[in-house]
Structures are given as structure tokens and as C-alpha cells.
Amino acid sequence: MLNYTSSRSLSSSGYYDARLRRQQLYRAAKNGGRKHATRHKERHFPFHHLPSEIIAEIFVLCLPDSERFFNSIKSKDAAPLLLCNVSSSWRSLVLSIPRLWNKLCIRIENPKVDIDLATAMADSWIARSGELPLSLRLHCYGWNEKEKVTAMVQAHLNTFFRYASRWESVDITLFGCSPVSFPNFGPTPLLRKFSYSTSCRVSVPFPFTSCPLLSNITWPFSCFVASNRDPDIPWHQLTHINLKHIISAHQTLDILRTCQMLVEFNVEIDDDLSLEVRSRRKPVENQSLRSFQICVYIACPGLLESLILPALTDFSLYTDFDIHSYILPRSVHPQLLRLFTRSKCKLEKLSLENCGFNDAGILKCLKHDSCSSLTELEIVNDFDRPMFTDRVIRALTNKDGLSEGNNVLLPKLSCLSLEMCVSASPGILGLMIITRCLWWDKDNQLKSLSLTVRDDLDDIDEAFLKIAEESGLEVEITNMKCDTDSESTEDLYDTDDS
DSSP states (O other): OHHHHHHHHHHHHHHHHHHHHHHHHHHHHHHHHHHHHHHHHHHHOGGGGSOHHHHHHHHHHTSOOOTTOOOBTTOTTSTTHHHHTTOHHHHHHHHTOGGGSSEEEEEESSOOSOHHHHHHHHHHHHHTTTTOOEEEEEEEEOOSSHHHHHHHHHHHHHHHHTTGGGEEEEEEEEESSOOOOOOOEEEOTTOOEEEEEESSOOOOOOOEEEOTTOOEEEEOTTSEETTEEOTTSOGGGOSEEEEEEEEOHHHHHHHHHHOTTOOEEEEEEOOTTGGGGGGOSSOEEOSSOOEEEEEESSOOTTTGGGEEOTTOOEEEEEEOOOTTOSOOHHHHHHHHHHHHHHHTOOOSEEEEESOOOOHHHHHHHHTSGGGTTOSEEEEEOTTOOOOBOHHHHHHTOOSSOOTTOTTSSSTTOOEEEEESOBOOOTTHHHHHHHHHHHSSOGGGSOOEEEEEESSOOOHHHHHHHHHHHHTTOEEEEEEOOOOOOGGGGSOOSOSSOO
């Protein structure tokens, strides 16, 4: 019994010793293999030999650099989600880099994902950003299943609201859903840009109590109460204002007077009291405004007369003029020229849409000293008025073949867009384009041309444009073949605008 026991004990001990030995050899071999694989990876893939801080910087540089493209939960073909799919080690590293997760865009159309799951994903994304400032976008275009879309929107907004203290830039665009509610936010010390656009014409009070850095705002229909500015909005510190509702000419001038740091102002104006603006003794002067985009639905004869804008470089004027309108285009044209003269501004971009000018008015405008520095010009006319005629185009044509173009109108023009306003003899337009592309110094050559015409271009013009395109000009031509009212092409006022 003892021997049996002794023999069994020895046998058992030898068995376990041998198994332990095999395990040790297996582990040694396995570890050796891993070390060999690591050395192989480092030798053939130097990226893995970089410090994690350097890899993090490289990953951050992989993020889309376009301002229009925010990181999205669905963007699996772009960083940061693309980086997570390379390997488990990359995924771990990517998830630990806050700078890869402090920008997020969510687009809601016809939601099929569970609301709780969707908001959990958004919350998880934002949470990875640590304590960094946040740039968030929520865009909704949900015309179907309105109730479900609204619930999804409100759930995501509630997620965003929890991080309001870290907001730096927020863009909320809601179309096709019911009105949503905003809480009264506490201090938002990092907020610089807030944009809210909605198709619901509802009164939404300004939700921020303290936003010392806010300078860029897009806001809908309740910026004003009666004729008074919303006192909660820090007007004095704003540099960019985009109002998504219609205000009066008086309110427009009030903003320009108050916001002396204003750089960009987009506004729609429609009021019958604008004639009273003329009674102001002294024009409103704003020394900082560079971009002014105006959309007016009535004549507003006193608005342009009441402004001095010496820093203006980008000006856009849209009027709701048509052939049957009571708007008098003869009043808009001299006002515009007098604004340029008073301001002594040097424009780089000019856009005129449905302003009712004829060729004499356009020519006089382009000859103004403020337009001599133009690099971009856009003329839009929904009613096919013949504004860009032979005499306008010839003034833009370099006849002498001189590269300086000293005696040619708009010598620095690089982008030209003409929509339903060209009426020229065969070859006149094409000759102007090709001379500005081929016989011009490289820095001031015409680089892009966009044309919208009612009929096909003449063969000569097409031949010239083809040569210009082959030399590098970006050309886009749209034909709008339709019958228009012959009355719309008649001069509605004298040729000589004064």
C-alpha cells in the first residue's frame, strides 16, 4: 500500500512537473513569438515606434478640415470613426484623444434608430471630448413622421443642453418638425457662435444669461419686441448678425448704430414706414462693417441714404422688383451710387439681384470708383432684362491686348456670374471673356464664369468660351429656354439714370 502510494505519488509528481515544464516552454515560445512580431512590426511599420503623443497629433490632422463638414456619427469613411476600424490598438488610442471628439454633427431626416440608442451614442461621443470646448450641429429636415422627428430632435437637444457650459459653436437648423423648447441657460463662458434657424414662426426668447464671448449670432423671429431690441442679446459685442426674420429699416439702422464692432450683417427689410428714415439729420456711420447683405421687399428709399460704410468690401442687394411692382428702380440706383460716394469704400464683391437696372445703370455703377477693386460680380435678374448689352461688355473688353488692362473696366475681376441679363451681339461676350483669360496678367485673369441665358449662345461665343475653358477658365452655362413676357424686356424708364 505504501509502495503503491509512494509509486503513485512519484508518478503524479512527475506528471505535473512535466506538464509545468511544457507550459513554461510554451509560454517562452509564445512570448518569443510576440517579441519577434513586435520587432517585425516596429521594423517594417515605423509608425508603431512613434510616441503616442505624436500619433495623437497625426490623428487630429486626419480630421476633415472643411468648415462645412463636421464629424458625424454616420461618417464611418472619415476620421475619427475611420481610424477606429484599423485595429484594436488604434481604436483604444483614438477613443482616448479628446480632440477627436469635440465636434459633432447630427442630421435627422426620417429617423429609424431608437431614440434612446441615438441619444446614448451622441452622449458617448461628446463625453469622450473631456473638458474641451464643443462645436455641435443639429440639422433636421423631417417632413415625414413629424411627431417622431420632433421627439428625436428634442431628445438630442436635451443631450446638447447638458454640455452648454462647454459650447463654443452651436448650429441648430430645424425644418419640418414642431416647435421645440429651449431652457434658460446658465453661464456659457466659451460660446462664440450660436445659430438657430427654424421654419416655425414662433416667439423664442433669447436663452442665454451670460455669454461674454458671443460674437456671431443667427436668430429667428423674436429678436425684437415691437420696436425695441431684445435687451438680453449682447448687441455691443456682436461682429456677425444673421437675422432670420423681417425687420424694419429703422431697426436696421438702430443695429448698425449700436453694433460698432459689426463685421457682417444679413437682414431682410419690409416696412411701410421706411420713408420716415429720410427725416434723420445725420447718416448712421459704421466703421467696421465689411459685408452687408440686404433683402428688401419694398423700396426703402431712405435706408441707403442714411448710411456711411467706409469698410464695406462685400455688398449684396436683393429687391423684389418686377415689371408690375410699385418699386421705382430709378430710386435704388442713385441711392446706391451715393452710398458708395459717401462711404468711399473699396468693394471686392458685388451682387445685385432683381434691382431693375438697365444697361446705363449697370455701366454707371461699375464705373464708380468703389467698384474699381471688384474681384467678384454677380448680376441676377428673374425677368430677363437686357442689362449686359454690347456697350457694357465692350467696356469690360481689353481691346489693346495690354496685360495691365489700365483702360478696361473692373481690371481685377476674377469671378463673373450673369443670370438672365445678357443681351449682346454675336461674339461680343466671347471676345470679352477670352481677352480677360489670355491677354491678362496671371494674378488678375478671369478664373470663373457662370451664365444663365434664355437661348443658346451664338456659335462664335461658344467657340471663344471653349478656348477660354481649355486655358483654365471654369465655365458653367445654364440654358433657360422659356417664353417670357415681351414687356419684361422693355425699358421701363429713361436710359440715362441720374
